[in-house]
Amino acid sequence: MKQIDVRRSSVILAPDCTHVLARPFRLMNAHRSLKIFTRVMALPEEAVHTLLGRIRLEFGDRQLRMDEFLRRRFEEVSPALPAGETVSEERKLLLGGYFTHEYSLEAAALFNPSMVPHFDQTDVPSGSLRFILSLRATAEGHVSSIVFRSGIVDAKGRITMAATSPYCIEPSQVPSLSFEKRLFERKLQELRLMGGFNRLVLGGLPDNFTLGELTAAIRGVEDQIPQTELETAKGIAEETLMLARSNYEVQFTPESDLSERVLFPVTPSQSNGIEDARFVLFRGEDGAETFYATYTAYDGRAVLPQFIETAEFLRFKFITLNGPAVENKGMALFPRKVNGHYAMLGRQDAENLYLMFSDHLHFWHSKRLLLEPKFPWEFIQLGNCGSPIETEAGWLVISHGVGPMRKYSIGAVLLDRDDPSKVVGRLSEPLLEPNEAERDGYVPNVVYSCGSLLHGRQVVIPYGMSDYATTFAAVSLDQILAALE
Numbered sequence: 001m002k003q004i005d006v007r008r009s010s011v012i013l014a015p016d017c018t019h020v021l022a023r024p025f026r027l028m029n030a031h032r033s034l035k036i037f038t039r040v041m042a043l044p045e046e047a048v049h050t051l052l053g054r055i056r057l058e059f060g061d062r063q064l065r066m067d068e069f070l071r072r073r074f075e076e077v078s079p080a081l082p083a084g085e086t087v088s089e090e091r092k093l094l095l096g097g098y099f100t101h102e103y104s105l106e107a108a109a110l111f112n113p114s115m116v117p118h119f120d121q122t123d124v125p126s127g128s129l130r131f132i133l134s135l136r137a138t139a140e141g142h143v144s145s146i147v148f149r150s151g152i153v154d155a156k157g158r159i160t161m162a163a164t165s166p167y168c169i170e171p172s173q174v175p176s177l178s179f180e181k182r183l184f185e186r187k188l189q190e191l192r193l194m195g196g197f198n199r200l201v202l203g204g205l206p207d208n209f210t211l212g213e214l215t216a217a218i219r220g221v222e223d224q225i226p227q228t229e230l231e232t233a234k235g236i237a238e239e240t241l242m243l244a245r246s247n248y249e250v251q252f253t254p255e256s257d258l259s260e261r262v263l264f265p266v267t268p269s270q271s272n273g274i275e276d277a278r279f280v281l282f283r284g285e286d287g288a289e290t291f292y293a294t295y296t297a298y299d300g301r302a303v304l305p306q307f308i309e310t311a312e313f314l315r316f317k318f319i320t321l322n323g324p325a326v327e328n329k330g331m332a333l334f335p336r337k338v339n340g341h342y343a344m345l346g347r348q349d350a351e352n353l354y355l356m357f358s359d360h361l362h363f364w365h366s367k368r369l370l371l372e373p374k375f376p377w378e379f380i381q382l383g384n385c386g387s388p389i390e391t392e393a394g395w396l397v398i399s400h401g402v403g404p405m406r407k408y409s410i411g412a413v414l415l416d417r418d419d420p421s422k423v424v425g426r427l428s429e430p431l432l433e434p435n436e437a438e439r440d441g442y443v444p445n446v447v448y449s450c451g452s453l454l455h456g457r458q459v460v461i462p463y464g465m466s467d468y469a470t471t472f473a474a475v476s477l478d479q480i481l482a483a484l485e
Contacts, residue, residue, distance in 0.1 A: 111464030157474025425484030441466025
C-alpha cells in the first residue's frame with residue numbers, strides 16, 4: 001500500500017466534569033416524596049428564605065435560569081402535595097430544589113464524534129469552513145447523551161475550536177406534534193400491532209392526530225373491550241403509546257449557544273442512552289438541505305436504530321426506523337438519493353457491511369451484503385465510521401475494523417458513484433490505528449469515528465481515543481485514492 005500521511009491534530013476534547021445539567025431527581029415511591037413535602041412544609045418562612053438563598057449562591061453560577069427550572073420541578077411534583085396546602089413562591093422553589101440534582105454529562109467520556117458543515121458560514125476566513133461536531137457524552141450509569149461543539153477547519157485541515165459555554169440545557173418538548181395516520185398505521189404494521197384493537201383506535205382518529213387524541217381513542221376502545229380480552233388489549237395499547245412517544249420533537253431557545261444544547265434520553269427505548277449519532281447534511285432532489293442522524297437507542301437490554309431530523313440544530317425531530325433491514329448498530333445514510341432511492345449502510349449481523357435502498361426514509365426492508373472482513377486488522381468485524389463522502393472518484397466510506405486483542409482501527413473503502421453496490425477499492429492496511437497516547441481510556445485500544453468531512457482535498461476525521469476523549473486527523477484525499485486496492 002502506498003504511504004499515506006496522516007496528520008494528527010493537537011486539539012483534544014476531553015471530558016469535563018464541570019459541564020453539569022439540572023435533572024429531575026426522582027425518588028423510588030410516593031411515600032418518600034410525601035415525607036419530604038411534610039418536612040419542607042414544616043419549616044418557618046425565614047428558614048425557607050435562608051435555604052433558598054444558599055441554593056442560589058451555591059448553584060446559581062452553574063445553572064442558567066435556575067429559578068425557572070426549580071419552579072417547573074415543583075409543578076411536576078406538586079400533585080403529591082397534601083390537598084389544601086398554601087405554598088409561598090420561595091417555598092415552591094425550595095421544594096423544587098429537593099427534587100432536582102445535577103448530572104455531570106461527560107464525567108466518564110466524550111467520544112464517537114460526527115462532523116458536518118455548519119449551516120452558518122458568516123465571517124469564515126477564505127479557504128476555511130465552520131463545522132458542527134456532535135459527540136457522545138457518557139457519565140454516571142453509562143448513560144449517554146448527545147452534545148455539540150463548533151469550530152473552523154482551514155485549507156490545510158487544521159482545527160480551531162470555538163469557545164464552549166460553561167452551561168448545559170435541555171430542550172422543551174414540542175407539545176403539538178401530530179402524527180400522520182397513514183405512516184403511523186404502517187409503523188404499527190411493521191411492529192405487528194395492527195390488529196382489530198388498533199383498527200378501532202385509528203378508525204376514530206383524524207388523518208393527523210396528536211398524542212392526546214391517540215391516548216383518548218385508546219382509552220375509549222379499551223372501555224368497549226370484553227373483560228376476557230382486556231389484558232391483551234392493554235399490552236397492545238402500551239406498545240402503541242410507546243411507539244408514539246418514541247416519535248417526538250424538542251425545541252431549544254434561539255438565544256442558547258450550540259455548546260449548551262443537550263439531547264438527553266427521554267423515552268423508554270433511550271433510557272440507558274442515545275449512542276453513536278451519525279449526522280449527515282442531506283441534499284434533497286429539490287436542492288433543500290436537512291441534517292439527518294441515525295443513532296442507537298439503548299434501554300439497558302436492547303438496541304434500537306432510530307433517526308433525528310433538524311434544520312438548524314434548534315428543533316429536533318426524533319423518529320423510529322422500521323423494517324427488517326434496520327437491525328443492530330451502525331446505520332449511516334448517504335448524503336443524497338442514489339438513482340432515485342434513499343441509500344444507507346448498516347452492520348446488521350455485527351460482522352459485515354451491508355447496503356440498503358428505500359423509497360421512504362423511515363422504512364427499510366431489504367439489504368445486500370457489501371463487504372466482508374478481508375484483512376487481518378478487520379477479521380473480527382467490519383463497519384462504517386459515518387456516512388459515505390461523495391468524491392469525483394466515487395463514494396468514500398471511512399470504515400472501521402476490529403482485529404486481534406479487539407483493537408479498533410480506521411480504514412477506507414471506495415464505492416462506485418452510480419452503483420454503490422460495486423466496491424472500487426479498499427485499503428489493505430489501516431489508515432489510522434491507536435498510537436501509544438491513544439491506547440488507554442474507557443475502552444482501550446480503540447480509534448472510532450461517526451462521521452468525517454471533506455474540505456477541499458482534505459479528509460478531516462474526528463475520532464474518539466479509546467472511548468474517552470476526542471481528537472482529529474487530516475488526510476489527503478488524493479493519497480487515499482492512490483492507495484486504494
